[in-house]
Amino acid sequence: MIRATVIFLLVASALFHNAQAQQYHPSFRPDAMSDRPFGPPNEVLVLGTPHLSGLPNSFRPDMLEPVLTRLGTWHPSAIATENSSGLLCDAMRHQGESQASSVDHYCSDPTLAGKAAGLTVVAANAEADRTLAAWPATPTPAQRRRLALIFLAAGEPTSALVQWLRLPDAEQRADDGLTDELVTKLKVQATRKNESNLIGAKLAARLGLERVWSVDSQYFWDMPISEKAYAAALGKAWDNSATKARGIEETALYAQIGQPNGLLAVYRAFNAPSYAIQAYRSDWGAALKEPSPQGYGRHYVGYWETRNLRMVANIREVLTREPGTRMLAIVGASHKAYYEAYLDQMRDVNLINAEAVLR
Numbered sequence: 001m002i003r004a005t006v007i008f009l010l011v012a013s014a015l016f017h018n019a020q021a022q023q024y025h026p027s028f029r030p031d032a033m034s035d036r037p038f039g040p041p042n043e044v045l046v047l048g049t050p051h052l053s054g055l056p057n058s059f060r061p062d063m064l065e066p067v068l069t070r071l072g073t074w075h076p077s078a079i080a081t082e083n084s085s086g087l088l089c090d091a092m093r094h095q096g097e098s099q100a101s102s103v104d105h106y107c108s109d110p111t112l113a114g115k116a117a118g119l120t121v122v123a124a125n126a127e128a129d130r131t132l133a134a135w136p137a138t139p140t141p142a143q144r145r146r147l148a149l150i151f152l153a154a155g156e157p158t159s160a161l162v163q164w165l166r167l168p169d170a171e172q173r174a175d176d177g178l179t180d181e182l183v184t185k186l187k188v189q190a191t192r193k194n195e196s197n198l199i200g201a202k203l204a205a206r207l208g209l210e211r212v213w214s215v216d217s218q219y220f221w222d223m224p225i226s227e228k229a230y231a232a233a234l235g236k237a238w239d240n241s242a243t244k245a246r247g248i249e250e251t252a253l254y255a256q257i258g259q260p261n262g263l264l265a266v267y268r269a270f271n272a273p274s275y276a277i278q279a280y281r282s283d284w285g286a287a288l289k290e291p292s293p294q295g296y297g298r299h300y301v302g303y304w305e306t307r308n309l310r311m312v313a314n315i316r317e318v319l320t321r322e323p324g325t326r327m328l329a330i331v332g333a334s335h336k337a338y339y340e341a342y343l344d345q346m347r348d349v350n351l352i353n354a355e356a357v358l359r
Helices: 002-023 061-074 086-093 096-106 111-117 121-133 141-153 157-165 180-191 195-207 227-238 241-254 262-270 273-282 284-288 296-321 333-343
Strands: 042-049 078-084 213-216 326-332 349-352
Touching: 042 061, 042 195, 042 262, 042 296, 042 333, 061 195, 061 262, 061 326, 078 086, 078 096, 078 195, 078 296, 086 096, 086 121, 111 121, 111 141, 111 180, 121 141, 141 157, 141 180, 157 180, 157 195, 180 195, 195 326, 213 296, 227 284, 227 296, 241 262, 241 273, 273 284, 273 333, 284 296, 296 326, 296 333, 326 333, 333 349
Parallel strands: 042 326, 042 349, 078 213, 078 326
Antiparallel strands: none
């Protein structure tokens, strides 16, 4: 009897301490602090966006005008886009085959521009920083064409497009190092169905900004897992009622984009608090409970959270360059909740309600 009692007490104690360990939260919570930074705070407006490449064929760039107008009235002083930076892509290329797929999918090829400028990616990024540090209030068209070339060589095509769009139509030509082939690429990019170009670059040019900031991170280790089994496990996890409801709502929204302010309605819906909860339940919340012995769902959630942490770290680094920055962070709507959750922990970042700006 005594032995049984001792065993029970030991088990109960272990369970109690295990529960305590699982419930532990740190006493220091940056988001709960009431102190304020010296000077104006950094402000970040996270715009959750559909990937424009996936919109119906009825989409036209002019449909974005109500969104651009409202974002412009907020007057961001910096814009971040969901692109991998030229420096990150250059590092990934040095990893060889392990990062080849990510490079192919997410990185621009700076080879032609690098040859035209006589600069490596690293050197071109340094040259862009030096150029902007001494940038005149009224640069000449030749200076803008040269900076566009430097940004292309740096692996920053969206910033190159900003310089191109800031040129008068008559000055958008091959000159100052820009070749005919590079000019053709810029012209194609200006009309490509992509939010970095049609919102990020266009709005930056309209507001008089000189560049955008690439903050995505597609650098990940190769996981020794079966891609087929991984995809099948996640597909099963995502086959749930929240995913079905999300699909029905998005289909209905997309069917209305041809109507007045139809695309604005999409942006309002994608930036509503209810979207974040539904996206979590249909996607990462479901993946966490995926029961495969290999932990495929948890591999996926780890990838997703790591990527978002790195993206937000890149945003925080940009804000540090000029305290008091008003940043518009344009990102796929599924990232928005993670962006805001991580940014909200930072003492020197004030979040702006995108819903209010889009009204």
